[in-house]
Amino acid sequence: MDTGAVIPHRxxxxxRLLDGRQPACGTTTVVAVDGPSGSGKSTFADGLAxxxxxxxxxxxxxxxxxxxxxxxxxxxxxALEDVAVGEIGSVDRWSWVHDRPAAPLRVVPGxxxxxxxxGSGAAVIRPFLSALLWVEAPTAARKERALSRDGETYAPYWxxxxxxxxxxxxxxxxxxxxxxxxxxx
Numbered sequence: 001m002d003t004g005a006v007i008p009h010r011x012x013x014x015x016r017l018l019d020g021r022q023p024a025c026g027t028t029t030v031v032a033v034d035g036p037s038g039s040g041k042s043t044f045a046d047g048l049a050x051x052x053x054x055x056x057x058x059x060x061x062x063x064x065x066x067x068x069x070x071x072x073x074x075x076x077x078x079a080l081e082d083v084a085v086g087e088i089g090s091v092d093r094w095s096w097v098h099d100r101p102a103a104p105l106r107v108v109p110g111x112x113x114x115x116x117x118x119g120s121g122a123a124v125i126r127p128f129l130s131a132l133l134w135v136e137a138p139t140a141a142r143k144e145r146a147l148s149r150d151g152e153t154y155a156p157y158w159x160x161x162x163x164x165x166x167x168x169x170x171x172x173x174x175x176x177x178x179x180x181x182x183x184x185x
Contacts, residue, residue, distance in 0.1 A: 070168065
């Protein structure tokens with residue numbers, strides 16, 4: 001496991017890592033970009049997608065509400081089970097505006113797929129992963145980023161979400177399974 005920091009927005013080391021990986025999900029190379037809220041996962045995933053032509057599945061589109069972190073990884077794993085056998089996977093999308101499930105997201109097999117979000121490297125998903133990237137930053141920087149990004153919508157839920165993250169990461173040990181640790185901020 002390479003735990004050296006990678007300068008954000010420089011993807012050479014990650015691309016080299018991925019070049020040596022075979023698909024673990026049928027014909028699909030799945031890479032998780034996990035870490036706590038506000039660490040820079042989405043920014044990193046977007047840059048990596050631009051550098052590699054990967055598709056991105058954002059867990060923010062899947063969590064069933066502010067208390068739904070634990071529910072998302074099994075939902076993603078079920079979709080990847082289908083992808084692994086060459087079928088189109090499906091995972092329920094969450095409407096944050098209406099606070100209820102929305103039209104499902106389709107996950108097409110093949111190519112490079114990035115999973116972006118807290119829990120994307122969870123134990124239930126790891127059998128389908130070709131690589132797990134952990135993105136981290138100091139708590140104060142993460143909170144500032146998250147609240148400036150999502151403003152008043154997120155502010156009342158920061159502590160609720162952070163508590164779920166702590167429980168999830170403590171029980172799952174995600175960071176210890178990472179192929180690469182990326183430090184931002």
